[in-house]
Amino acid sequence: MLAREFSHHRQGIARINNGSFGSCPRSVLEAQQRWHRQWLEQPDEFYFGPLEKGLRASREAIASIIRAPDVEEIVLVDNVTTAAAMIAQDMAWGFLEKRFHPGDAILMLNCSYAAVKKCFEAYAVRAGARIIEVELALPILSARQIIDSFQRSLEQAAKSSTTIRLAVIDHITSMPSVVLPARDLVALCRDAGVEQIFVDGAHAIGNIELSVEEIDADYYSSNLHKWLFAPHSVAFLHAKAKHLERLHHPVVSHNFKLGLFSECSWVGTRDYTSQLAVTAAVEFIDGNLGGLSSLIAFNHRGAMAMAEMLAAAWGTQCGTCAELASSMAMVELPAKLEVASEEAALEMRTRLRREFGVEVPICFQAGGSPSANSKSKRSGTAYARVSHQIYNKLEDYARLRDAVKSLAR
Template sequence: MEHEVGDFRLQASVFQELWSLDPTVTFLNHGSFGACPKAVLAVQQQLRSQLEQEPLRFFGREWEPLLDDARNKLAVFVGADAKDVVSVPNATTGVNSVLRSLTFSADDEILTTNHEYNACRNALDFIACRTGVRIVVAKIPFPIESPQQVLAAVIEQVSPKTRLALLDHVTSQTGLIFPIQQLIKKLQARNIDTLIDGAHALGMIPLNLEEIGATYYTGNCHKWLCAPKGAAFLYVRRDKQSEIRPLTISHGANSPRTDKTRFQLEFDWMGTNDPTAYMCVPEAIAFMGSLLPGGWPELMQRNRQLVLEARQLLCEILSVQPPCPEEMIGSMAVIPMPATLENRDFMSLHDELFDKFGIQVQVMPWQESPRLLVRISAQIYNTRSQYEYLAKVLRELQTT
């Protein structure tokens, strides 16, 4: 495998040409907003031109077949029945759609973790203010030694009042892959529904939603799948679909159609928007899957191997320990900053890396020591030399 990874490094300059990324920037933060290849953007532009040439024809005749085709192909990719999948603009909208649809009382509890994405934690707090539901936080240690610590921390906080668990599949702040299928199984055994924030999972790790067994699952297509911004999905288990409504109630609420479920009719049309990002999902799946001989499995493996190499390199140069086992890493990894950098303000360090050295990488605070984290991403256009440059710069900043 080492030889193959080395070969991919040699090809990275070719892959870089497939994106519109600024060549003067060392871009190591694919995880935040993704990056869409030129070929996929070209398809989106064709669709936008098609829309604007005859808007009434597009929305009256062409829009729904294109949306259904995207849904069908995405459903195959994530291991779900297309009837259980709808499009949303981003995973945060998916989380909000579920939380705002369900009914809670002051006697209920929603379980989450201290690694939950800030936007979704804000959604929980909003629901708590509206309904009185209690938000219970399972404290998962970081650094962490084993996925079993995640299981133990979450299950320990379950009570007879727990109605729902909101859990990340891949955490944003710490880059950890949670043992989500095991968590869901344990929670289901206690009659607790699960809402999984899979914002980073799609295109980073293999997905089979029917096997995972979540009640609700939402994920972004614009990150590791590399679709345009504004493409995401929400999966809802069939027996729960009648309860889940979109944030915007529109024509689907009283549509007389019987060829689709109310769930799809409501989410498919929430008013006029630009649906072309989601319509490009089939092109993104096909394009990214064509880059390496082994398709998507090889791409995921290649990105994971590169980020593990980069993590080891950075940890060695900065004299810090890896904060989690390799089995909890996908194509993002977090490196704790050493004591000499730990007290730096996270935004000032981010801005210095970008403005002075041309490095775009995620820098985040953490609740406990280590209090400063750098999160690196690996996509097919990245090279080992880019991480070597980041390590060199961080090492220099240690001594200044």
């Protein structure tokens, strides 16, 4: 079954980077194509019937997975960056309408996803906000380290009488990849008087168990094309009801001011089939993989087993403890590779792809703590981010292991 579902993957590539773009199974792509044919056959009829019903079914499926009590608080968008733009746009209006004051802050990680950070720079910072960064560096051995880092930043803001209007909390950071204790961090920020909290869960749905009700953020967004097998590209935004009236899609079209769902459900003539195929992705998981919880547990075990194997072979260490890893895990690279900058990390990634047929992201972290086995005097540490998905095999990781050992001689 798996061979057919992922037969569109290029042969001969060790594809251990599901985290970046995901992979849509053949049966889900076929369901998407059926939706597309319906649109082509009679677009007028499709617009006034199947489109709205199909989007509603997708939202209901998401609500069930993320344990959201009200489907009306969920909208579909292209990706988490679009959701971030909505929130950043509302922040900008807060300054323009004098609800916020110049110098009011947005709290976010130093390693928050660059596109999301740029959303807030483009909208909110230009309107008068400033960004306070929470420092996060590998290795991370406990959730306490993360909570303490947030606590220090909140305390420093309080000492300087800085008002934090919004906290942006990554549920799973991208590079480096770490599962953050989102519920604890939301509670911490609320106790410190942070007005609104946005959890960027781009990598979360399909990767870890998720309950937006328990996390209790004002906004939560996640991509469905990364770990839930949906086609590219589709994400959801969950927003508490009290915020829905203020939020608007950044692309203004006919449904402006008719409610956020209406705005998001019609952003002009475009292809909505990735959003409509969400239910097919859920059916693929339930019908073939034993349900989402089984898939999550399987991939977490696989990611950690492969990360530990690689670390042992290279004489290095994993970037986090197992509890802070997901279906992605960070593994320190040998110092002999001499990856000492972000540019060198990209060059190493390209070399692994072109010379060895291995697709894996490489992350350079300035400072940090190299493993005890490392004799390097580097001012930073390089890590590989390995993903595990159902199509991966042991030989994929063995190819990465051997490629790195050969380059590190």
